[in-house]
Amino acid sequence: MRAWGHELGFSQIGVAGVDLHEAEPGLLAWLQAGFHGDMQYMQAHGLKRARPAELVPGTLRVVTARMDYLPRDTVLGRDDDETVGWQATGWQRLHDARLGNVSLYARGRDYHKVLRQRLQKLADRLQDAVGPFGHRVFTDSAPVLEVELAQRSGLGWRGKHTLVLSRDGGSMFFLGEIYVDLALPVTEPGGAHCGQCTACLDVCPTRAIVAPYRLDARRCLSYLTIEQDGPIPEAFRVAMGNRIYGCDDCQLVCPWNKYAQRSTLPDFDRREALAEPPLLVLWAWSEADFLRHTEGSAIRRIGFARWRRNLAVALGNAWRETGDPAIAEALAAAQGDAAPLLREHLDWALAQRARAARSA
Template identity: 65%
Template structure:
């Protein structure tokens, strides 16, 4: 509640609206006695596990390349995980008979990370995400609220130790203290949840990230042990990996809807998509990327005031008037703390 009182949730008003119900399962779903938690790995099947973090960091050093968060490159996880939870509930019913239940996949005001950590899925890292010694943090969380008593799982011990890599690497310094995130500064929040203009002081820090940000997970030593998904659903779809910013900026709304069908990206809409890419193109222009100005000029008279303003800002980011952004650092990997 203190986190909400400080306004760190930004425009995510549902978090404040539901108040204590988020922390009290029986108030959110009357009759709930226990909560079953689950997780699902999401690294694409072709991920090179020996150096996948370095590969992703390297992408961030290419100013003209559009970076979409790893989790969003495949199918919308809500649909995949929801179907799996439904099947799990069916299997439980086959064993115990009909029972009251409701599944959640980041689809309601549920304290997912807290429930996961309390039930032994992992511990809360300093970036606030759930970490597991054998799988890192590259997994989705889901829950089934049930109306029957189940044995409690024991929470696991935290293993972050003195490591502060996630805090240090955050481009916008959104992790303001260990275990405390100011969502209003988080690139994932800014590119996905935030609907208005992106704060001017944060735009240069966003680099080429157009949907989400993985930096705090990429630097985490425990993600050396991240697992690949066994499902094709999370394989990166064509058009969302290794693409030029200018190419994605040229998408019409029809293109956007077609290429993001079944993707979590679709929820932000074409206007925000262009807003995000305009910022990235501005940063690319500052870094001397050829073609950035030409791409931006094509949207200078866009019907949306939001898009026009971000394009105007981006066009003003000339190399002679602003210094190039500092490339992501890939050296000096921290070691897991036991």
């Protein structure tokens, strides 16, 4: 299976058992604290996430898979020079207020499509070898306790930012699973290697990592710019900076990501329109432009209204930082026919320069 997985572009394959009862108290506590925000489906599914055999009756094992997603042309870092490599470039982009910043994982093809197809091919290879068996393929598409399964099967350990970390791949990878009714031998988990490091907690722009291994989604910029369909809370708009889809800060700062690997697949190569997009260029997109540039991309699922909402906040921050009159003109021109959600963010954005002057 490992050999087949590598042929399909996976970096690592593991097998986990289905007894996850030790994870249930933590899941319940997270839900009871309201840290899932408006993601009501997480509350609705409840403990089914920690009970694979309830989600898919007959499941005996879960095949776990890791797929690296850094684009093939990514410049990897060097131990002796932290000023080069994709992490250094990421920080530079965050400090250029005129550029829009899209999370690295979303600059290529939608990972749901890529992983699901390749996981099914892996399942088909296994079926060819052992005969018919029951299975279901999942890629962030069902109530699956992905991180728990990944660490139990030896793909890595849960980092303090709640993402899976690997000693030879950092955290720049996707996870996928195949629920099977075969009693495959399980792979052994490894140890955790975060030690005393708190870099991810310290760098989070909204303090969403409220404690080691505990994330409050309601404060997380990835949740706010992608999952939430209402207003961005005003308390977090300045902290958004130029992040218009997701946030990579906790991964940019993580020391283990100096070991992150490039993908072997062209699917995750950066689209030109999302490589280094000026905010004003993105703001000028019509809805048809948005749909064309995001076809087959994970970004498309947030829709044009949320996309414009996010851009309005980023442009407000750029207006405050740069004082570029072209930004104010572009924002003001959109006020006339703006829907209420967008108008609220436009009004906030246009007020930023004056607020900056008052606080100076």
